[in-house]
Amino acid sequence: METAIKTEGLSKTFKGKKGTQVNALIGLNLEIQKGEIFGFLGPNGAGKSTTIKLIMGLIRPTSGSFSVLGLTVSSDEYKKHIGYLPENPSYYDYLTAEELLHFVGSTFSMETTEIEQNSEHLLKTLDIYESRKRPIKSYSKGMLQRLGLAQALIHDPEIFVLDEPMSGLDPIGRILVRNLILELKSKGKAVFMSTHILNDIETICDRVGIIINGELKRIVKIKDILEKDIISYDITFSSTNNEPEILNTFKGQFSKRVDTFNLKILPQDLTKILSNISKDKDITLHLIQPERKGLEHLFTEIINEK
Ligand SMILES: Nc1ncnc2c1ncn2[C@@H]1O[C@H](COP(=O)(O)OP(=O)(O)OP(=O)(O)O)[C@@H](O)[C@H]1O
């Protein structure tokens, strides 16, 4: 596999007034491959955007270095290989979406017909095509985010650096963007994205790096997390009896909704409870959901490590 981005000991210290300083990033060693979606996860202020701005050359490292597609960065040339979505995208807001994409495309020396084709495809995919002739200043937050993604993708580069791509999107928008990112992966592109949405990481990322206080704590494969043990089962059922017998057997682990019961049980009790349920003719079983350790568990575990 080809390395898309590699950082070596990448560090950033922000110096403030009166000698104050923030170690925003401390010795980051990271390697992202082409064909991979890498999620960067960490609490607010952890150093995610700092890392992304360093890679985009918007700020200079205090120490350490990085390379893009195997080449050590010595000029701005490398940036044409990257599609970048900033944390809070803001654009010349008197332009329309169509004009912005033309402007961005032309800075990458794209032909007009190619810009037009790609713009149409992206605006349609991101469902803002109808608004393409309106000035950006009239866009809602989610529409701006979609436009931000369109401008990151317009020149069809090999690598994508996306700072919270799902931020501000409605559920349908999130699905669109997820699919778009998966499509990039299927074309062999590399995606480096920061996010706070654990579910998005679990569903689309290949690996996740967890960063806290500027330090990369762990890199894990999502596949390994999802295959980990089931810690409990949630069983949802309804009963014509208001106090089904089964609740006496498994006291204290149930909750009642309007017309269903929920029972949380340990994995070893599953067979026993299913047999009890099958014997009770008042009960209708609706759902059995395994709860796995998952990313949330891992993330809180790492946060709580001293
Ligand atoms: N220009 C700056 N000057 C001083 N400190 C800065 C600057 N930019 C970032 N920082 C500090 O660096 C640390 C990391 O910030 P960063 O923006 O990288 O966090 P983040 O992980 O992206 O957080 P969030 O999830 O809130 O976006 C924070 O303590 C922040 O206050």
Ligand SMILES: [Mg+2]
């Ligand atoms: Mg950030």
